[in-house]
Amino acid sequence: MPKNILIINDIPGAGKVAGNISFPILSAALFEVSILPTLILSKNADYDGGNVVRYSMEQGYEDMLDHWARKQLTFDIYTTGYFADVHQIHEFHKYYLDNHSQGDMRRLYVDPIMGDHGRLYPGFNEGIPQEISKLCQNTYLIMPNVTEACLMTGYEFSESMNEDQLVELAQLLIDQGAENVVLSGIENTEKFGPDQIGFFFYQKDGDCQTIMHRKYHSPFFGTGDIAMSLLIAYHENGLSLKDSLIESGKMLEKCLADTVALERSVQDGIYFEPILLDLALHMRDLQN
Template sequence: MTKKIAVINDLSGFGRCSLTAAISVLSAMGVQACPLPTALLTAQTGYPSYYCDDYTDKMEHYRREWNKMQVNFTGIYTGYVANERQIHEIFSFLDTFYQKETFLLVDPVMGDNGHTYGMYNDELCRLMRLLAAKADLITPNLTELCLLSGTDFHDLPESGKPQALLDTVREMAQALCEKGTKSVVVTGIHFQDLADGSKKIGNLYVSPLESGLASFPDMEGSFSGTGDLFASVLAGGYARGDSLSQAVLLAGSFLEDALRDSVREGIPYNDGVNFEKYLYYLLPKQ
């Protein structure tokens, strides 16, 4: 029977992110994506102009109708939320569908580069911390890790001091695990490799069974949707029974080639990366 993941995220017409990314990746990995949109956008919010249709009032209809169908999910995967009410809707969804055999992956879309996204306020941050504490896996970037742990982003060690930075990030991730989160993957850690001076981007993972760092060449620049693609591969890996380290390495390799291709072709950052031609990386092994 095909495994199903309920994906609670926005749907953007342009930008190769959110549900567009998740549906593509999960389908390639042999998992059925069941989208529950939090908002419909003509294009992701990095574009200079876009129209957004807030779906908060429609989220409850999905929960009720899916409950009537008596469906079960292998996993529940949450991404962008637009307001506090949407997190309350997610809590209600979890009360209905989050069973003992179901995993919860939370991608806490809160900010980047030391700045919080515009819709975030103290209450929304508090609710996201509560949601993250329920999760089997969260995938914050450094900014989001700081927001979840109550750490000042500007107090982090510099990228030129990689060991100090990585040690600090690992301690912060472990602290979140002590508050309830089962596993943490901190994405997009930029640092300098002291052995050869090259720039790297690392994904540090911490779980009860394993921990480590998977690093790749830093292509620089900030493309739309890379975090969504990464989290989607992890969700698909969890559904397939891959280990956390296997899923992190697969996601990193998949994104490395997609990013290199996009840089080579000069793709605008807002358009996202050329991931479609690399989906074959994710196909289930026969």
């Protein structure tokens, strides 16, 4: 029986980020995919200096959740990305708790999109990290960058953290309730060189791993969406979290290499479509 998954994220009409990445990747991974839009845009929010059309979901977001609750419609897996405001986080968390008993808590993967380089993104306030921290109480895996993890925990931000600091930071997220933590965008030039970037994986038993992949020195948009979607695809089809991160890194490298080969603007997005067939075939092998 195929698993069904709900994506909670924004949808950019012509952009290659957020729901427009997660939906095709998770579909190729043989999930039955649904989506709860948090915001609809004409293109990704970073395009043209942020000069894009935005259509707020406002009441529609809550109405969709209420409709599903009335029909007792639930999902096997949940994955969250961009929330437009604190109210959306609260309403989703309420739906999740109201529709899953303590013995039937479905896996929840959280990408707490809210900031970078030590500060919140424009338009966000301090309520966002506080509300995501509450959501963390029921999270199977959370994948923040270091900024987002610091905003959620109050840990002092630094552009460069050693492993002891990463352990302390990840443990604070475990203390909030997350079962597994993946800190993204980790670099360690002394240990891995300047051309490697990756994940710091930490579990509540204290086990930790650093998993690196090739770094491309361009500001690509959507790498986090790809990484989370691939991680879910591999893990929910049987691989361990560590092996899922390794495979995700390989696939992400291929996506970025294919994109660089096109010699086009990063604003045109990551060319991830060539991996979809290989991903579908790999998932079929894992299921058989």
